[in-house]
Each structure stands twice: as structure tokens, then as C-alpha cells.
Amino acid sequence: MDERRKLNDEQGRLAALRRAGLLDTPREEPFDRITELVRSVLNVPIATVTLVDAERLWLKSVLGLQVTEVPREVSFCTHTIQSHEALIVEDATQDARFRDYPYVLGEPGVRSYLGIPLETPDGYNLGALCAIDTVPRQFSAADVAIMTNFSRLVMNELELRQIAMSDSLTGAMTRRGWMEAVETQIARCRRNGQPSSIVLLDVDHFKRINDTHGHPAGDRILRAISQACFETLREADLFARIGGEEFAIFLPVTDSVEAAALAERLRDRISQTSFDLDGTPVRATASFGITEVPPYIEGVEAGLRLADALLYKAKTDGRNLCRVA
Amino acid sequence: MPHSKQIKTVEMAMKPIGDMKVPEPLRASVDKQNQILLDLALSMVNAGLSEQQVRSTIETACASYRDELITTVLAIRAQNG
Numbered sequence: 020m021d022e023r024r025k026l027n028d029e030q031g032r033l034a035a036l037r038r039a040g041l042l043d044t045p046r047e048e049p050f051d052r053i054t055e056l057v058r059s060v061l062n063v064p065i066a067t068v069t070l071v072d073a074e075r076l077w078l079k080s081v082l083g084l085q086v087t088e089v090p091r092e093v094s095f096c097t098h099t100i101q102s103h104e105a106l107i108v109e110d111a112t113q114d115a116r117f118r119d120y121p122y123v124l125g126e127p128g129v130r131s132y133l134g135i136p137l138e139t140p141d142g143y144n145l146g147a148l149c150a151i152d153t154v155p156r157q158f159s160a161a162d163v164a165i166m167t168n169f170s171r172l173v174m175n176e177l178e179l180r181q182i183a184m185s186d187s188l189t190g191a192m193t194r195r196g197w198m199e200a201v202e203t204q205i206a207r208c209r210r211n212g213q214p215s216s217i218v219l220l221d222v223d224h225f226k227r228i229n230d231t232h233g234h235p236a237g238d239r240i241l242r243a244i245s246q247a248c249f250e251t252l253r254e255a256d257l258f259a260r261i262g263g264e265e266f267a268i269f270l271p272v273t274d275s276v277e278a279a280a281l282a283e284r285l286r287d288r289i290s291q292t293s294f295d296l297d298g299t300p301v302r303a304t305a306s307f308g309i310t311e312v313p314p315y316i317e318g319v320e321a322g323l324r325l326a327d328a329l330l331y332k333a334k335t336d337g338r339n340l341c342r343v344a
Numbered sequence: 345m346p347h348s349k350q351i352k353t354v355e356m357a358m359k360p361i362g363d364m365k366v367p368e369p370l371r372a373s374v375d376k377q378n379q380i381l382l383d384l385a386l387s388m389v390n391a392g393l394s395e396q397q398v399r400s401t402i403e404t405a406c407a408s409y410r411d412e413l414i415t416t417v418l419a420i421r422a423q424n425g
Contacts, residue, residue, distance in 0.1 A: 059401075164390065
């Protein structure tokens with residue numbers, strides 16, 4: 020997809036934002052240090068690391084303002100993420116796009132703004148690094164260069180987190196990263212009155228595959244199954260390797276019927292695949308436990324336990340099966 | 345502040361990271377961080393900021409990255425058993 024199309028791919032952008040796992044998380048020192056540097060180097064009273072969600076801005080780090088959320092329709096950053104370039108506003112009261120915004124008309128009286136898109140390596144703008152002043156101001160090319168480098172620091176730290184949250188064998192999320200991201204997503208679906216589901220997948224007789232063909236062969240099967248999952252899942256779904264041969268999938272805005280249909284497609288695909296292990300064709304199957312996240316449970320662990328009980332049932336019922344509640 | 349001074353400033357700030365045993369998957373990130381810090385130092389010099397401010401900014405930015413890097417190294421080690 021070219022860069023221009025990525026700017027218009029809001030669903031892909033939001034999925035990248037969810038994968039980053041930062042929405043609704045508390046303030047953290049690494050980001051606060053960068054906003055502090057922005058404030059001191061550019062000599063502005065307000066600096067933010069802002070993430071642009073579907074309907075709101077989530078301020079991951081904010082100095083000089085007492086808010087953590089701003090409605091998206093009255094935000095400067097919504098404009099910043101429409102481009103891969105800096106957005107400069109010298110005097111918001113003279114700019115028809117911004118002069119009626121509450122933060123311009125009232126407190127803190129925003130007058131000037133410099134925003135740099137926070138762009139992922141694959142071209143999605145997750146949000147913006149912002150320097151904001153309460154007096155009209157001309158930001159120079161040198162200011163833009165400094166801010167651009169600060170924004171690269173933010174993204175490099177984020178990418179480091181993505182590495183920590185990725186399983187090195189399969190590229191899926193790690194258990195820890197997945198748990199943190201799913202916790203946030205369950206809360207989000209509940210706020211919006213939407214269902215969500217968890218699917219657990221365990222490769223059948225994996226020990227036998229390892230014992231017969233060796234661990235490198237087992238690793239190749241895990242990679243191939245992960246690839247099948249990546250190709251089947253939507254961008255907003257969260258996929259993790261949570262144990263040796265066990266994977267978890269979180270499906271937002273998905274009820275148990277839809278989740279079961281997806282799991283059945285995956286089960287069928289895996290069982291139909293012939294894995295070529297150095298010239299020897301090998302078949303592998305997987306069992307699935309599927310549950311819609313019930314409204315009464317608290318925490319991802321409880322949802323995982325429900326899915327795990329169903330996975331156990333799929334195993335005891337004969338394997339290569341889906342079991343759903 | 346000549347260019348060699350900025351390189352020195354970045355090298356000094358990154359030294360604790362250079363001394364760490366960084367796993368292969370993180371090498372590219374460390375190299376990228378080096379380059380960004382050097383670009384940042386240059387951009388600050390071009391903006392007319394003092395040597396002291398450049399130095400302290402680079403050190404702060406580097407300390408922040410170092411903390412994140414250590415967390416990531418530990419996470420990767422835990423993953424690999």
C-alpha cells in the first residue's frame with residue numbers, strides 16, 4: 020500500500036494503534052522525559068505525546084495541561100495525522116480550522132502549535148508529538164528539525180517495546196504484551212456495549228512431532244501455523260503465543276458465533292495443510308477453545324480460564340475440534 | 345560546537361549502552377538510536393542552542409532509552425528461558 024493510501028486507511032491505522040498497546044495506559048517516565056525536553060528546548064508551556072484514537076485523543080504524556088483525553092473533532096492532532104509533514108499553526112485565532120476550538124477560545128488559550136506525526140515504520144500515523152504555546156509564534160525550520168528528531172526518539176522507544184512484546188520465533192505477541200493489550204480492549208468493548216471473544220489454540224500431539232522430527236521441525240510448524248493465523252485474522256485482532264505450542268487470539272467486536280466460525284476456518288486450514296519438513300510431508304492439527312468474554316468476569320485471566328476449559332474439552336473429545344461457549 | 349564534538353557527546357551518552365551485551369534483534373534499534381541522537385544534536389546546534397543544553401538533552405534522551413532497552417533485554421531473555 021502506498022503512503023498516500025495509508026494516510027486514508029483509518030482502520031489499518033487504528034489497528035496499528037491498538038497493537039502498540041498504549042491507549043488508556045498510565046503516564047510513563049520515558050515519554051514524560053521527552054515532553055519535558057520538548058518544553059525546555061523549544062521553550063513552550065505545553066508539550067504532549069498524543070495518540071489519535073477513533074473518537075478521542077489519548078494524551079500518553081502531557082505537561083502544562085490537566086487533561087488526558089480530548090474529543091477528536093476539536094483537536095489539532097487530527098489534522099497533523101493527515102500528512103507525513105509537520106503541522107504548524109502560528110496563530111490559531113487567525114486560522115478558520117481552529118479559531119472556534121474550546122482550547123483556543125477558553126483555557127489554556129492555545130495560540131500556536133507545532134505537531135509532528137508519530138509514524139510507524141510501515142507508514143501509519145499513530146498520533147503526534149506536540150509543542151503548544153499560548154502566544155502567537157513562528158516555529159522555525161530548526162524547531163521543526165528538533166521536533167522531528169524528538170518524534171523519532173518516541174517512535175524508536177515504541178518500536179523497542181514492540182520487540183519486547185513479540186515472540187521471536189513466530190512474530191506473534193508475547194503472553195505479557197497480549198494480556199496488557201487485551202485488558203484495555205475488553206474494557207473498551209464493554210464501554211461501547213460491544214461483545215468480544217477469546218480463542219485458545221493448542222497444536223495437537225506437538226511433543227510427538229518434536230520427538231519424531233526434531234525441535235527445528237516443530238519450530239517450523241509453529242511458524243507456519245502462526246502465519247496461517249496472521250493471514251486469517253483481521254488487523255484489529257490480537258494474536259499471541261502464550262505457551263510452547265499454545266496460542267491465544269482476542270477478537271474485538273466479535274460474538275461467540277462469529278468467533279467459532281473463525282476458529283473453525285483456522286482449524287480446517289491447519290488440518291488441510293501439509294507441512295514440508297525437509298522433503299517429508301507432515302500433517303498437524305490443532306484444538307480450539309472459544310468463549311465470548313462474559314460481562315461478569317473481571318480480568319483477562321478469567322477469560323483465558325474459560326477458554327482453557329473449552330480447549331481441554333476439545334482435547335478430551337478427540338482433538339482437531341472446536342468447542343465454544 | 346563542531347561536528348566531532350556532537351559525535352563525542354553522543355558517544356559519551358551511549359557508552360553505557362555500548363558496554364551492554366545487546367541481543368541481536370535489538371542491534372538495529374541501538375544503531376538507529378545513535379543516529380537519531382546525532383541528528384538531534386546537530387539540529388540543536390543549528391538552532392543555536394548552547395553546548396551545555398545539547399549535552400544535557402542528549403544525556404536525558406539517552407538515559408530514557410537505556411531504561412527501555414534494559415527492560416526489553418530482560419523480556420527477551422525471559423522469552424528465551
